């Protein structure tokens with residue numbers, strides 16, 4: 488193709504009005520403008536990277552949703568990103584989303600991505616009529632709930648799913664789309680259903696909760712894996728033993744083995760959690776007889792969203808890369 492043709496083609500792409508309507512989800516990236524604020528520029532860059540990661544894995548990025556996680560950030564900043572054409576936003580404190588949503592346009596698709604307690608289901612659903620998705624349905628049983636014993640004895644699979652289901656019906660809103668949250672990284676996180684219980688919970692949601700629409704699986708994995716205090720201690724101990732054994736002139740093999748353990752500890756990447764989620768999906772799709780495209784994967788945050796997309800994510804939740812680092816108030820919300 489010569490230069491002239493290439494220019495022409497670029498012009499056609501710019502002129503095509505259908506390109507402007509297509510800003511969600513993900514691609515084509517929104518046209519940059521000189522007036523962009525920092526958050527909008529950062530969003531464009533994220534969309535671009537999502538697109539490239541999707542291409543690397545041979546997928547199309549137009550099925551990949553970027554949820555801009557605006558927790559702790561002011562409404563005015565959310566508004567800027569909205570005005571640039573973005574529509575999916577995520578919050579993880581009920582109190583915060585209930586305050587923000589009414590101040591922002593109704594065509595925002597809000598994703599609730601935080602831990603949801605039973606007594607917050609009603610305020611969430613009534614306070615955010617344009618809630619598009621709850622990503623955090625799990626099998627957690629809340630100890631303080633007076634019905635705890637009742638739930639235990641009936642072996643109820645998910646109190647939160649049942650509450651959401653009932654509340655959707657009570658307030659007469661349209662069915663609520665949900666993800667089942669899976670704890671892919673072991674005991675360290677207390678939220679999410681264990682991978683072995685995932686199928687049972689998905690079956691419960693899709694068969695016993697007619698007002699919920701099962702859309703896929705979500706995981707947090709373990710951000711900052713090596714910087715958690717326990718891991719830091721383990722690594723420190725290994726280094727200490729390793730030097731000790733040099734002093735005691737132990738064999739080289741012992742040392743190589745210890746350093747291998749240290750590296751393993753450091754290098755365990757998000758890959759593990761994300762592959763676990765993908766295999767949960769295979770199990771679910773096979774059991775329910777649905778195509779994998781009908782079961783989304785919500786995985787990937789600021790630190791690792793490109794990797795997550797390469798591993799099959801259809802929904803990345805990005806906060807600090809778009810809105811900047813968060814400052815938490817002294818007293819936690821919610």
Ligand SMILES: *Cc1c(COP(=O)(O)O)cnc(C)c1O
Pocket residue numbers: 556558579600601707788789790804805806807808
């Ligand atoms: C805050 C949050 C995010 C976004 O995290 P960043 O690292 O800032 O992108 C994603 N998912 C969940 C569940 C969160 O709570």
